[in-house]
Amino acid sequence: MKEKLIVDMDGVLSDIYQQLINYQYKENGILANLKDLEGKTEREVFDNFDNYIHSEGFFVNSNPIKGSVEVLQTLNEKYNLFIVSAAMQFPKSLTEKVQWLKMYFPFITWKQIVLCGTKDIIKGDIMIDDHFMNLDKFSGKTILYTQPHNIKINDHKHQRVNNWFEIKDLVD
Amino acid sequence: MKEKLIVDMDGVLSDIYQQLINYQYKENGILANLKDLEGKTEREVFDNFDNYIHSEGFFVNSNPIKGSVEVLQTLNEKYNLFIVSAAMQFPKSLTEKVQWLKMYFPFITWKQIVLCGTKDIIKGDIMIDDHFMNLDKFSGKTILYTQPHNIKINDHKHQRVNNWFEIKDLVD
Numbered sequence: 352m353k354e355k356l357i358v359d360m361d362g363v364l365s366d367i368y369q370q371l372i373n374y375q376y377k378e379n380g381i382l383a384n385l386k387d388l389e390g391k392t393e394r395e396v397f398d399n400f401d402n403y404i405h406s407e408g409f410f411v412n413s414n415p416i417k418g419s420v421e422v423l424q425t426l427n428e429k430y431n432l433f434i435v436s437a438a439m440q441f442p443k444s445l446t447e448k449v450q451w452l453k454m455y456f457p458f459i460t461w462k463q464i465v466l467c468g469t470k471d472i473i474k475g476d477i478m479i480d481d482h483f484m485n486l487d488k489f490s491g492k493t494i495l496y497t498q499p500h501n502i503k504i505n506d507h508k509h510q511r512v513n514n515w516f517e518i519k520d521l522v523d
Numbered sequence: 524m525k526e527k528l529i530v531d532m533d534g535v536l537s538d539i540y541q542q543l544i545n546y547q548y549k550e551n552g553i554l555a556n557l558k559d560l561e562g563k564t565e566r567e568v569f570d571n572f573d574n575y576i577h578s579e580g581f582f583v584n585s586n587p588i589k590g591s592v593e594v595l596q597t598l599n600e601k602y603n604l605f606i607v608s609a610a611m612q613f614p615k616s617l618t619e620k621v622q623w624l625k626m627y628f629p630f631i632t633w634k635q636i637v638l639c640g641t642k643d644i645i646k647g648d649i650m651i652d653d654h655f656m657n658l659d660k661f662s663g664k665t666i667l668y669t670q671p672h673n674i675k676i677n678d679h680k681h682q683r684v685n686n687w688f689e690i691k692d693l694v695d
Contacts (some may be wrong), residue, residue: 355643355644433644439621439634440634445621445638446617446618449614449617461611462611462640462641463640464611464640465611465639465640466617468632468633468634469634471527471603472527472529472605472645472647473644473645474646475644
């Protein structure tokens, strides 16, 4: 039986940081630098964070993170893959997230998608996520995807990866 | 720590059978009898099942099953409650299901809702569902909610309940 691989969306498959930077730049001409965002939550950095993520089109118009499509297609053969996104706080995102996956990851079927509020009730063998709160409660192997908000935290409970090519080396 | 209670939507909280009966009656005047549906899947009984469930408004306009609101409100205090619905096959249902819960079960927050394709990756302590395929893969205590499609199957792995008042007696 294939192992269950649980993959997060925002900040792991979809480039939410770039999308936030674009939205802020369009709104007020401030071009945030990824270096300046290190160690801070998105809400601390982007004044209108809540407006951005609640606006129509925010999720569906984001770009996939480099390498995610090719590597995930390979992993989809080897693992029992599930995409699990904590989307329930943002009602507009529900259909956008499904549309977005269909667009960039057409090999992922509806059976493999989970939209939830918290990930406390998700079980599996491996979880890839950029948030400690999700990884800390998972009982299987945990992989932390580097994003500015988590980059300054040294935590040896989870294996850290910096990009999708490192994920490939680790789990393929 | 409170036990995690996983509750299904269609056929457990929402009266999907009555909704299917209404849709068929409106369409062609055939009034199905619940007795005639016993031992058959909804798809076997309702010729236009797929049209009905894919149509806008099907889920949001269904009624809650008798007793579900009052009993679930009590259980929400005692348990760490999650509503888990296999909704991903029906993209229109995603926002409708969230709206519907907000309307009839306002005490349930966004953190407690999970919309998925299959329930294979759901963990918890107790699951209430009307489908064997969901209960069979669950590692905790399982409660089968009686519906016409499951009524003829004798299965002693799961505790059978016939209404929400029996659920209250069992788990409250």
